Amino acid sequence: MGNDFRFSERRVSIPGPEGNLDGVMTLPDDGTARGVVLMVHGDAAAEATQDGLYDAWFEGAADAGFATISWSKPGVGGSDGDWLSQSMSDRATEVEAVLDWAQARDDVPTDTIVLWGASQAGWVLPKVVAARADVDGVVAVSPAINWLRQGRFNLLAELDHDKASTQERERAVEESDHTRKLLEQRASYEDYLATTDTADPMSKDRWRFVMRNFGADAESDLVAAGTREIPVHLMVGLHDRNVDVAETEDVYRSTFGPHLTVSRLDGAHSLARTAMEDNDAIGLAAAIFWPRAIFAPRAIDDYSSFLSTIG
Template sequence: MRKTIVIRVLCAVVLLLGAAVAVTLAGNDFRMRERRLSVPVAGGRLDAVLTLPPHDPARGLVVMIHGDGPVEATHDGLYRPWFEAAADAGFATLSWSKPGVGGSTGDWLAQSMADRAAEAGAVLDQVRGQPDVPRGPVVLWGASQAGWVLPKIAAERADVTAVVAAGPAINWLRQGRYHLLAELDHDGADAAERERAIAVSDRTRQLLSEHAGYDAYRIGSGDPEPMSAARWGFVSRNYTADATADLRAMAGRRLPVLLLLGRHDRNVDTEETATTYRRILGDRVTVTRVDGMHSLARPVMEDSDAVGLATAVVWPRALLAPEVLGTYRDYLRALR
């Protein structure tokens, strides 16, 4: 009797594992072709990925500009739903690992926003004309920190025909303060905790304005979780970033822009972003607000690490708010 029960339990476990594997395989089976590229740039090479519609030639190219952090070309698979949506619209997508990430040489923390824009232009120049890379419209896609990079590229390159911006900020310092206060509110910080956090932020800003070195920052900021020396250097190079002037330069090109904003964004003041984009770019901007966080993920995905990780492994498309990928796909389809 006991042996029969054990066998039944083992069979049930095997069936459940088999179902889990089947669901995971289906959830990670994307409607596209994918191949790796190695793109030569000044001082080295960048490891890139090019995705394509599954059967027909691509009619246009999306160029991905990452947000902050050491992002790999596929963002560890999280970009694949975006790649698939573009492929459904007939677009190829080009993305590369940041310098110093994966097979890419260099150091992304040594870059300014202008460096990032120049890098994107160099990559685009290198890949245009390669097999499978379409010569049709070029769409820039960028998230978060890319908001200080996209307008620089779009203002200077005649081959860019549209921009998709997901959760971009306008001003580096204002964005940082907004994020700090939003996280304090979310964490239920009391008055003393808020005062301490704001004081650390204020001292750090002062040190940045004084062009302080790393040792002075470590001694003077009082930051309980100090940045690394490399990160301090990156912030020191970029803390004055503001997208306003580059958006004005881009405005003359009359490019269509899709602005994707999460209603629950605690990183970026989306009201400031939407207002600034509309004021400068006018009716060329389509603002779409989704029921998502800064990453445009459903709130539960960021509020629960376990749910987010399980979803990312089993069905990564479900990470994003329901309307995100359809909006993106339809926007690309409508481009001419």
């Protein structure tokens, strides 16, 4: 049914800052690899394989001769801790712990190390690259630059997509501005709940997570990472409603210069085909019967080709 992927997989347990991290390690079918990719999730409670959605990425890495390590976020699956208690610096520390674990093991091919990260990982990857001399390349999938600007871009893009009325737009922007003001005032969750008009308010844990991270801006960390002068591959979807990919590309180009390559793909934020993100039934059917078709044309081949140039 299209899901006979070309890699082998085994479970791994990795010591992390908050306890053990439950993960997977994949390898090319012949069991040998010349390097390893570490996958850094975006937002939300992510399981190591994203419930199978990472299989195409695992296969793309395997085709290029790379192993892949991916782990469930703290508090997800068998991983200890709570991802909602993390700052972006905490997330970077977690990635470094996985790097240290990999470097200490004889069964992990660490001659060449590549970091892959999506969306929110854009605030994590540059911190790790700037701090480590053992990262040889980066694949950044739809990363944002500034937390607040990204949130506003997403809000307006979704309103446009939904063909919201002028009144609906004004009400949504007013609510967003109110939430920003509360965050800047370090307001309590109780104050947020008492004054928000949204029909779907954040949970208390989510409010605290946003409070920790709403000031995130990647530019200074990107500049620090740029001094490493390693290959960086930016992959963006032309139909991304979450992130202003034009801003991201401009900042990455000015930061990484000749060390940057960019692929613009006919996909959404996750690089899935837009039909997959906009229609749950189509996405589910593709995941079951034709999982390689989930992603935009050329996306995984492009990823594999970039990895083939590293090391």
